[in-house]
Amino acid sequence: MDTATRVKHLTDSYGTLEGASLLAAMHDVFGGRIALLSSFGAESAVLLALAAEARPDFPVLFVNTGKLFGETLRYRDQLVKRLGLTDVREIGPTADDLAAGDKDGMLFNRDYDACCHLRKTVPLDRALATAGLEAWVTGRKRFQSATRAALPLFEAEGNRVKVNPLANWDKDRLEEEFTRRDLPRHPLEADGFLSIGCYTCTERVTPGADPRSGRWAGSAKTECGIHTTMIGTAR
Numbered sequence: 001m002d003t004a005t006r007v008k009h010l011t012d013s014y015g016t017l018e019g020a021s022l023l024a025a026m027h028d029v030f031g032g033r034i035a036l037l038s039s040f041g042a043e044s045a046v047l048l049a050l051a052a053e054a055r056p057d058f059p060v061l062f063v064n065t066g067k068l069f070g071e072t073l074r075y076r077d078q079l080v081k082r083l084g085l086t087d088v089r090e091i092g093p094t095a096d097d098l099a100a101g102d103k104d105g106m107l108f109n110r111d112y113d114a115c116c117h118l119r120k121t122v123p124l125d126r127a128l129a130t131a132g133l134e135a136w137v138t139g140r141k142r143f144q145s146a147t148r149a150a151l152p153l154f155e156a157e158g159n160r161v162k163v164n165p166l167a168n169w170d171k172d173r174l175e176e177e178f179t180r181r182d183l184p185r186h187p188l189e190a191d192g193f194l195s196i197g198c199y200t201c202t203e204r205v206t207p208g209a210d211p212r213s214g215r216w217a218g219s220a221k222t223e224c225g226i227h228t229t230m231i232g233t234a235r
């Protein structure tokens with residue numbers, strides 16, 4: 001079955017499931033060859049809690065670019081312990097990657113896209129291939145940006161499926177879930193960082209502004225490059 005056909009089948013068969021039920025079903029469908037990609041950013045706790053509810057050993061991939069805030073690393077440790085997640089895999093650029101592409105560690109200053117490719121996309125591609133994963137889960141939501149407005153529940157990307165369990169969630173629902181589950185907040189959120197990536201490319205956001213406007217501020221860049229699928233598939 002090609003990936004597009006698989007996406008249609010998933011949409012028809014599982015398109016009405018939500019949250020932990022959807023994630024548990026996907027783990028079964030893909031025989032465990034699935035992982036959740038998390039940045040452990042401002043809204044990540046909700047999806048991680050749903051995955052832990054589905055099964056504590058739901059695989060989680062965490063891309064450590066080497067440029068993350070110390071607060072993010074400590075928040076990751078706090079969340080993993082609190083939620084009881086048992087299979088969190090840290091991935092990132094290797095020493096060889098950096099020697100070949102970012103010797104001085106300043107590539108972000110010269111070329112955002114090349115830096116995100118080196119520090120995020122390459123390690124993720126490598127991890128997906130090495131682990132033989134057939135699907136991965138993202139925390140993207142339609143409300144986050146115009147480029148995500150038509151985000152479907154299931155997408156085809158190459159020969160893999162991407163699952164977006166929160167695609168149709170809005171900000172209020174996320175906040176309710178934080179409250180209902182008493183989830184800890186990323187420590188930088190209270191300081192005005194509403195979408196949190198690398199410290200080199202993340203700025204505070206003024207109240208009322210688009211939360212993602214603090215990412216690569218002043219440039220045309222809006223996505224890190226990991227999510228390059230053409231959006232528009234069903235649901």
Ligand code: SF4
Pocket residue numbers: 065067108111112113115116117119120197198200201224
């Ligand atoms: Fe590089 Fe900035 Fe992308 Fe991080 S967010 S990988 S520092 S360009």
